[in-house]
Amino acid sequence: MLSAFSLGVIAVSLLLGACSSNEPREPKGVTEQDFYEAAQKQLRANQWEFAIQNLQALEENFPFGAYAEQAQLELIYAYYKNFEHEAATAAADRFIRLHPQHRNVDYAYYMKGLASFTEGNSLFERFVPTDLTQRDPGLARESFAHFAQLLARYPDSSYAPDAKKRMIYLRNLLARSEIHVANYYFRRGAYLAATNRGRFVVENFQQTPAVPDALAVMAQGYYLLGMQELSDAAIKVLHTNYPNHPALENGVFNYDYGAVAVGESWISKVTFGLFDKREPPGFDTRELYNPEFRKAPENLDRTAEKESGSWLKWVTFGLVD
Incomplete structure (x- = not known):
């Protein structure tokens, strides 16, 4: 289970990693559910920008996911x-x-x-x-x-x-x-x-x-x-x-x-x-x-x-x- 802090920075790490490649890639050790759960916690906390980043990252890395x-x-x-x-x-x-x-x-x-x-x-x-x-x-x-x-x-x-x-x-x-x-x-x-x-x-x-x-x-x-x-x-x-x-x-x-x-x-x-x-x-x-x-x-x-x-x-x- 990822910590609240790590969930909050999932999208940020993805954005930094994206600078080295134009192709979306699945982050190591982070599942589609991790992204979704992170976004839900951030929505509950009114952390809209973090939620937006995680939702965008979810769709980018798992475009055909559940x-x-x-x-x-x-x-x-x-x-x-x-x-x-x-x-x-x-x-x-x-x-x-x-x-x-x-x-x-x-x-x-x-x-x-x-x-x-x-x-x-x-x-x-x-x-x-x-x-x-x-x-x-x-x-x-x-x-x-x-x-x-x-x-x-x-x-x-x-x-x-x-x-x-x-x-x-x-x-x-x-x-x-x-x-x-x-x-x-x-x-x-x-x-x-x-x-x-x-x-x-x-x-x-x-x-x-x-x-x-x-x-x-x-x-x-x-x-x-x-x-x-x-x-x-x-x-x-x-x-x-x-x-x-x-x-x-x-x-x-x-x-x-x-x-x-x-x-x-x-x-x-x-x-x-x-x-x-x-x-x-x-x-x-x-x-x-x-x-x-x-x-x-x-x-x-x-x-x-x-x-x-x-x-x-x-x-x-x-x-x-």
Whole structure:
């Protein structure tokens, strides 16, 4: 039996030995099981880099061994936990390509979505909450697409429930991102662009908490564009479905909601905007319609682990722990 120290340096010795030859070779006295047991101990100890090295060495030296496919799956997870999200995605793609009919291939699809879901999160952001809706939505769209692919291919997968929860969160995030862009366009005086963003949310993100603000954006935008009939139509839908929206006062839309700059006062004109300067419209009712939005990323991050018992049992599919 190898000691804990010797297990920890198995991969390091392999890397040093590899410098003398480009051909993978079986290390003397080290078995496939030794590599696998070393990796399991390092995974338990959150020693992700050592685990990655041993899993890579296992596959390199025993590509057709009993643990080879399992090592490939666990390597995806180790990369993910080590914040190497691009490597995790690449490893997942490789597993899918090599083993398209594997009984656990759904896990690879799931981890692709999970890697994209957290790729933009730095270590700092894990401890200091940030507003993810104001970041580039590209990764959110990518993650949503990966989870959607998982559900389309494996609707009965054990990872499907968690994937659905994340897709709901991502859909809400993408919708709110559109509202932030609309608010930005209002500040720039680009009323048509702002209005189009609101309409896009209403048409493509129904049932999300951003819809009330999207209707308010349309009402405000059409008003500023001089299209009162369209503004009134948006107000009617807003009042019918969200009568408690703060932009409504006794059922009447307040175009000055949030100190809207719909026109300059005489003081502002005389002082060239130095005094009595109004801010452009800004719609953000997440506290009212989605009060849990700040907690969602943290809660979802550990859903799969909680539902399946210990994380080690989860990643090894019950083979360990």
